[in-house]
Amino acid sequence: MFKATIYVTLKESVLDPQGVAVRGSLQTLGYEGVKDVRIGKKIEVILEGSSREEAEAQVKEFSEKVLSNPVTETFTYELEEVVSCASQ
Amino acid sequence: MFKATIYVTLKESVLDPQGVAVRGSLQTLGYEGVKDVRIGKKIEVILEGSSREEAEAQVKEFSEKVLSNPVTETFTYELEEVVSCASQ
Amino acid sequence: MRFAVTIFPGSNCDIDCIHAVEDVLNASVTPVWHQESDLSRYDAIILPGGFSYGDYLRTGVLASFSPVMEGVKKAAREGKLVIGICNGFQILTEVGLLPGALRRNSRLKFRCNFQTLRVENARTPFTCDYEQGELISIPIAHGEGNYYCDDATLAELKRNNQIVFTYAGENPNGSVSDIAGIINREGNVLGMMPHPERAILDWMGSKDGARVFTSMLQYWKENCGAA
Amino acid sequence: MQLEQTVKSLPHEPSPEKIRDQKLYKEMGLTDAEYEQIIRHLDGRLPNWTEVGIYSVMWSEHCSYKNSKTLLRRFPTQGPRVLQGPGEGAGVIDIGDNQAVVFKIESHNHPSAVEPFQGAATGVGGIIRDVFSMGARPVALLNSLRFGDLKNPRVRYLFEHVVAGIAHYGNCIGIPTVGGEVVFDSSYEGNPLVNAMCVGILSHDDLQKGIAKGVGNPVIYVGASTGRDGIHGATFASEELNEQSEEKRPAVQVGDPFMEKLLLEACMEMVKKGLLLGIQDMGAAGLTCSSAEMTAKGGQGMDLNLDLVPQRETGMTPYEIMLSESQERMLLVVEKGRENEIKEICDKWGLPSAVIGHVTEGNRYRIFFKGELVADIPVQTLVDDAPCYVREEKVPAYYKENQEVRPEEQVAQIDPEEALNRVISSVNIGSKRWVYEQYDHMVRTSTAVRPGSDAAVVVIRGTDKALAMSTDGNGRYVYLDPEQGGRIAVAESARNVVCAGAEPLGITDCLNFGNPEKPEIYWQLSKAIDGMADACRALDTPVVGGNVSLYNETKGRAIYPTPIVGMVGLIQNREHITTQGFKNEGDVILLLGETYAELGGSELQHVVTGNVSGRPPLLDLEKERALHQTVLQAIRDGRVHSAHDLADGGLAVALAECCISGQKGAKVQVETTLQPVVHLFSESQSRVLLSVSAEQAEPVMALARANGVPCARIGEVTGDLQLNIEVNGETAIHRSVEELTKLWEEAIPCAMNPSSDSTN
Numbered sequence A, B: 001m002f003k004a005t006i007y008v009t010l011k012e013s014v015l016d017p018q019g020v021a022v023r024g025s026l027q028t029l030g031y032e033g034v035k036d037v038r039i040g041k042k043i044e045v046i047l048e049g050s051s052r053e054e055a056e057a058q059v060k061e062f063s064e065k066v067l068s069n070p071v072t073e074t075f076t077y078e079l080e081e082v083v084s085c086a087s088q
Numbered sequence C: 001m002r003f004a005v006t007i008f009p010g011s012n013c014d015i016d017c018i019h020a021v022e023d024v025l026n027a028s029v030t031p032v033w034h035q036e037s038d039l040s041r042y043d044a045i046i047l048p049g050g051f052s053y054g055d056y057l058r059t060g061v062l063a064s065f066s067p068v069m070e071g072v073k074k075a076a077r078e079g080k081l082v083i084g085i086c087n088g089f090q091i092l093t094e095v096g097l098l099p100g101a102l103r104r105n106s107r108l109k110f111r112c113n114f115q116t117l118r119v120e121n122a123r124t125p126f127t128c129d130y131e132q133g134e135l136i137s138i139p140i141a142h143g144e145g146n147y148y149c150d151d152a153t154l155a156e157l158k159r160n161n162q163i164v165f166t167y168a169g170e171n172p173n174g175s176v177s178d179i180a181g182i183i184n185r186e187g188n189v190l191g192m193m194p195h196p197e198r199a200i201l202d203w204m205g206s207k208d209g210a211r212v213f214t215s216m217l218q219y220w221k222e223n224c225g226a227a
Numbered sequence D: 001m002q003l004e005q006t007v008k009s010l011p012h013e014p015s016p017e018k019i020r021d022q023k024l025y026k027e028m029g030l031t032d033a034e035y036e037q038i039i040r041h042l043d044g045r046l047p048n049w050t051e052v053g054i055y056s057v058m059w060s061e062h063c064s065y066k067n068s069k070t071l072l073r074r075f076p077t078q079g080p081r082v083l084q085g086p087g088e089g090a091g092v093i094d095i096g097d098n099q100a101v102v103f104k105i106e107s108h109n110h111p112s113a114v115e116p117f118q119g120a121a122t123g124v125g126g127i128i129r130d131v132f133s134m135g136a137r138p139v140a141l142l143n144s145l146r147f148g149d150l151k152n153p154r155v156r157y158l159f160e161h162v163v164a165g166i167a168h169y170g171n172c173i174g175i176p177t178v179g180g181e182v183v184f185d186s187s188y189e190g191n192p193l194v195n196a197m198c199v200g201i202l203s204h205d206d207l208q209k210g211i212a213k214g215v216g217n218p219v220i221y222v223g224a225s226t227g228r229d230g231i232h233g234a235t236f237a238s239e240e241l242n243e244q245s246e247e248k249r250p251a252v253q254v255g256d257p258f259m260e261k262l263l264l265e266a267c268m269e270m271v272k273k274g275l276l277l278g279i280q281d282m283g284a285a286g287l288t289c290s291s292a293e294m295t296a297k298g299g300q301g302m303d304l305n306l307d308l309v310p311q312r313e314t315g316m317t318p319y320e321i322m323l324s325e326s327q328e329r330m331l332l333v334v335e336k337g338r339e340n341e342i343k344e345i346c347d348k349w350g351l352p353s354a355v356i357g358h359v360t361e362g363n364r365y366r367i368f369f370k371g372e373l374v375a376d377i378p379v380q381t382l383v384d385d386a387p388c389y390v391r392e393e394k395v396p397a398y399y400k401e402n403q404e405v406r407p408e409e410q411v412a413q414i415d416p417e418e419a420l421n422r423v424i425s426s427v428n429i430g431s432k433r434w435v436y437e438q439y440d441h442m443v444r445t446s447t448a449v450r451p452g453s454d455a456a457v458v459v460i461r462g463t464d465k466a467l468a469m470s471t472d473g474n475g476r477y478v479y480l481d482p483e484q485g486g487r488i489a490v491a492e493s494a495r496n497v498v499c500a501g502a503e504p505l506g507i508t509d510c511l512n513f514g515n516p517e518k519p520e521i522y523w524q525l526s527k528a529i530d531g532m533a534d535a536c537r538a539l540d541t542p543v544v545g546g547n548v549s550l551y552n553e554t555k556g557r558a559i560y561p562t563p564i565v566g567m568v569g570l571i572q573n574r575e576h577i578t579t580q581g582f583k584n585e586g587d588v589i590l591l592l593g594e595t596y597a598e599l600g601g602s603e604l605q606h607v608v609t610g611n612v613s614g615r616p617p618l619l620d621l622e623k624e625r626a627l628h629q630t631v632l633q634a635i636r637d638g639r640v641h642s643a644h645d646l647a648d649g650g651l652a653v654a655l656a657e658c659c660i661s662g663q664k665g666a667k668v669q670v671e672t673t674l675q676p677v678v679h680l681f682s683e684s685q686s687r688v689l690l691s692v693s694a695e696q697a698e699p700v701m702a703l704a705r706a707n708g709v710p711c712a713r714i715g716e717v718t719g720d721l722q723l724n725i726e727v728n729g730e731t732a733i734h735r736s737v738e739e740l741t742k743l744w745e746e747a748i749p750c751a752m753n754p755s756s757d758s759t760n
Ligand SMILES: Nc1ncnc2c1ncn2[C@@H]1O[C@H](COP(=O)(O)OP(=O)(O)O)[C@@H](O)[C@H]1O
Pocket: D142, D143, D144, D145, D177, D178, D179, D180, D181, D182, D429, D432, D435, D436, D439, D450, D451, D452, D453, D454, D455, D456, D470, D471, D472, D496, D647, D648
């Protein structure tokens, strides 16, 4: 059993209106030191796979094809083997 | 200048319909090994602060007060010092 | 009776709520900008629907820190009537005036249609003009109306009769116990996802929402109104 | 001669000589001849990189209409009520009481093909800005969508995300999306159409123009800061889609409806305070197009200092700043000295704003960057002197071949009931609830007729009036015969608003066609415009604005030529608002108009053969006009309980829809010399179904006779929830309305969830 954590973030040049709004609010709340906020996703996937290689190949593939939108986003991932997993 | 990365995730006990939907579509796409998907947020904050302690205190505070909702979510964070930062 | 309608950047049902108060009650109603914090002049406060701060981060959260929310909290403490509709409900949960949270609709899609509601508690200041158990038709329009709270909170809501409206028939968003609207323990702060202001005149398709407003007036006349 | 600063080229950019020698201008979509033209406009000087960029976007089809301008002149654009025809952000038509309606439709096809959610969302954002830049309060949105076959997963993805993107923008900004249409046909497989329309209401005194005048007056930038997004979007929208389109993806912008809501409210405040001399949306070709057009219109010059433009990325070049299509931005010109009043309003709404230049004497359009002059162009050469092409027209072979086709023979073997089952459950006829349920169609509490009837109706608060609106366009008809198809597009949308109780006021149109450099495509465009123009003249509905989207092709295959008509009509009195559903048991059903064997391009033909061929229905504009007068008069006399036009699927489908919408039954008898299935599914034009109380049947028939409109009493509304249609005394269709409702409602949800449906 593997646990993959995929981080999907907006490309640099893509506007992040959400981040801009949050930055504005944090600043008005008195956190004036806040200079920039960017909001992305953290996606945890538990998957079975016979080998690390196979799992990794899958994670790469579906991160690119499904979890991220190559037009606006990029992704990175981490993969670890987990011994047992409570989730169904 | 500091860069804080805050991960906001749903509490275990809270159903994640988006995660369920993504799991479903991954499975239909042939990734049958996928057992569970949970979707959270990754929030990157660039902030100025005179010291690491001060920055950390702020990050903790606004993560708790603003970035996460204690009814449904928990958060973790990482903090690193960055030398220079291009964003205005 | 003097109503205030709060306006946050991104509110978009503010004008509809103002019109509803005018059309149904012909009462005085004032738009209040989110940066004002003194609401002492008003007897009732409406937090309207819309997308305050674009619904960014989480619905309602960024608005919940506005200065006007200090005024709303004070009004609530003083026992004045506060009603949050749709985004207003989301703000009230974020600011802690109501328990729980509103999450993304279980089917992950925004949904707009008329919905049949059951009046679960007709003894609140917002529902005294309805019959207990009455079925009414009021539109919903939201992407995040999926009410969530933990089991202990739900038990408490039930014990205290704080569930005011439920979805009768199909649950459009996956909310626990089909909850469409709840009230605080003290009984003066109501949050509801459906939009009563969109069902007040015949041509709108239903007039069932009007009685939320007439109830408030009636309650106020009986309990606070000198005039 | 006054002291002239010379135009600089920036060190890291290709030099003017290199641009010429390596023909770099071609990458921006300029031809050799166009490049030569630019040099002549600059009095022999070679343009630098920024200038080539500016010319290329200003001369793109999207901004200059170079391939369509001469054809568009055929449209009637004048009328006694027209306050503003084509040429500004949106058209404006007087509706009395010092009020006017403002509306416009625009395409966002190419961006939606590569990034459906943001592409569609920003399309909505753009059209809203067009309307409020006129000084109008936007009150309604509509959209017209075309996709390929839903069996293709990519098409399902596009459909799902386009709808979500439209919903996201409209819902968030708080303007109800009250209507539209969706059609699925494999001709749109790689090139979906996303056309968005916005309707606004204006007080006459608030009417604004996109003009820069008054030497020394400041030019003010308001709204989102500029990033590198969408550079060359206008050029991109003017090209065919191909594999490289994927690489042009940075051209896709992200919409921020929250920012636009703030921008909208701020602009409304400025309008109400009378602060503005000129205002224009920064849409396609961004700062370039807005500032150049405003300057050219004002007949003056402009200096812009790009260092003052709010930027969200560092290191942007003049080229990038000028061509960025970042969303949610407006350009204003105000009287000198009133800058602070603008700034106060922007600050209140939390909007960035900056004075970035001023109006100058003469005609030079000059751009400064870090103290250097980086562009100096005679402004009219960007706008008025843009190239203009008249292309070769050629009748396509398919058109001649279709002369021989007999569509009624293709469907002759089908049993009418079977035909109804198949047509009513096709995704084209089936309910569009799956779509419009995702749109907030009630915000602003003025929607009196929600999606699901012929036209949507929005009431105007404080008056008895209401506006009816509809978008229509049948690409199959236009493909089979562009001239007839063009007429039908206008006539059908007018018929839809008439059925709602409105007098048609005027149209906005979006011409979605293939590559105009192909003679057959140019023929389609030219003929369709002829047909539309005829219909507009006959129905007194001038064209007050519109948009052209050409090069809608993938892998060399063009979409069906698809002009979309957005029609707005005025309902004088709310009492006249009429919907399509049957209302009362015992009401008499009247059919106005005549039925011929016209199945070319019909839904039945498509369902049966998987294709369309033959000739589409013919449209007689005189008959159409008489029909509208009759229906409208009957409605205004208070004689009509429901009205529904006959469109796709013909009489059988229209009857089924009236039953479904009203949850009533109907018992109908028709006499015909045609085969039953042909009669019931023919898509002959100029027909409407009315239901009226028994006493009103005769007066309405008399009215129709007086207007020369054929009118038959064909049955009555029943309470038993059965649709029963007899043709020449024999039962042709007998179905329960409940079953029909189910088929109709499930069509799209089933198609979107193909795993649950294994048939075909
Ligand atoms: N994309 C859409 N957005 C909103 N409403 C839509 C959309 N597509 C269809 N509708 C609504 O569904 C109803 C039926 O559409 P349609 O069959 O195209 O009508 P008609 O043939 O009379 O023009 C109309 O009320 C229309 O406004």
